[in-house]
Amino acid sequence: MANQINSQLDNVFFALSHPTRRQMLDRLIDSDLSVTDISRGYNNAGPTISKHLRVMESAGLIQRTKRGRVHWVKLNPKPLKGVGDWMGQYKKFWDISLSSLDTYLKKISTKKRK
Amino acid sequence: MANQINSQLDNVFFALSHPTRRQMLDRLIDSDLSVTDISRGYNNAGPTISKHLRVMESAGLIQRTKRGRVHWVKLNPKPLKGVGDWMGQYKKFWDISLSSLDTYLKKISTKKRK
DNA sequence: ACAATACTTAGCCAAATGGCTAATCAAATA
DNA sequence: TATTTGATTAGCCATTTGGCTAAGTATTGT
Numbered sequence: 001m002a003n004q005i006n007s008q009l010d011n012v013f014f015a016l017s018h019p020t021r022r023q024m025l026d027r028l029i030d031s032d033l034s035v036t037d038i039s040r041g042y043n044n045a046g047p048t049i050s051k052h053l054r055v056m057e058s059a060g061l062i063q064r065t066k067r068g069r070v071h072w073v074k075l076n077p078k079p080l081k082g083v084g085d086w087m088g089q090y091k092k093f094w095d096i097s098l099s100s101l102d103t104y105l106k107k108i109s110t111k112k113r114k
Numbered sequence: 115m116a117n118q119i120n121s122q123l124d125n126v127f128f129a130l131s132h133p134t135r136r137q138m139l140d141r142l143i144d145s146d147l148s149v150t151d152i153s154r155g156y157n158n159a160g161p162t163i164s165k166h167l168r169v170m171e172s173a174g175l176i177q178r179t180k181r182g183r184v185h186w187v188k189l190n191p192k193p194l195k196g197v198g199d200w201m202g203q204y205k206k207f208w209d210i211s212l213s214s215l216d217t218y219l220k221k222i223s224t225k226k227r228k
Numbered sequence: 229a230c231a232a233t234a235c236t237t238a239g240c241c242a243a244a245t246g247g248c249t250a251a252t253c254a255a256a257t258a
Numbered sequence: 259t260a261t262t263t264g265a266t267t268a269g270c271c272a273t274t275t276g277g278c279t280a281a282g283t284a285t286t287g288t
Contacts, residue, residue: 010131010132013127013136014127014131016127017128018276029204034234035234035236036233045277046234047236047238047279048276048277050235050237051277066284068234068286069283069284069286070285071234075207080201083201084205086136087201089140089143090194158247159247161247161265161268162247164267180265182254183256183264230288231288233285233286233287234286235283235284236282237283238280240277240278240279242275243274243276245272246272247270249269250267250270251266251267252266252267252268254263254266255262255265256261257261258260258261258262
């Protein structure tokens with residue numbers, strides 16, 4: 001139970017500890033991407049990219065769907081909730097997060113008013 | 115510059131990827147602790163604890179002060195701000211899709227309608 | 229049918245990680 | 259002064275990581 005969650009957190013934090021993997025995730029915010037799309041811009045060989053993807057997959061941060069020979073990769077942000085929860089303990093220290101949520105809420109309600 | 119920040123983030127995420135280290139940080143929320151205090155409850159040998167502490171220190175997550183032969187360890191939450199900032203990009207996903215904000219927005223709009 | 233494309237697997241390598249014991253350093257105490 | 263206590267450094271070991279190349283599996287195009 002708590003241990004399961006914990007080791008999942010391990011995987012998530014570990015996945016996020018490599019700049020290439022973080023950047024890949026960042027790219028996936030806007031749209032799903034093929035593996036070729038994702039690997040664009042890195043000097044890494046294919047298998048290296050593959051390994052990075054597997055790391056993120058076992059952390060639950062991405063999901064794949066094969067369509068034809070193309071593997072489509074989709075961000076799964078759910079595990080980040082765990083990070084956020086863990087971080088919550090520390091919010092009282094850096095406490096910016098509340099204000100950024102605030103800003104976000106304001107933006108939302110503005111849009112709705114149109 | 116951005117690379118400095120990035121590699122700092124690498125270190126922070128990596129430091130957080132081990133359950134022992136996360137738990138150590140958690141303990142430091144309430145009070146500063148000596149190294150002996152921190153190591154209480156783990157089956158690890160001294161040097162192993164030492165290594166964990168060094169990992170967190172190079173991530174900037176803790177600071178040490180020697181007083182006598184006791185090394186006091188203090189939480190430094192500042193690097194977590196970087197994590198929070200990075201997470202900010204993803205808030206729109208898990209805040210909304212994972213209930214709390216959704217519920218919140220509903221509550222808000224209900225109130226407004228009154 | 230054959231060649232090109234999109235990926236993954238297998239397997240190698242150097243470096244880093246997480247654990248240990250033994251030895252060392254520094255400070256407090258008997 | 260001699261010894262215990264708090265903690266680190268040195269160095270060993272097995273495993274994991276992040277990179278590679280070569281080879282294999284599907285699927286698509288010619």
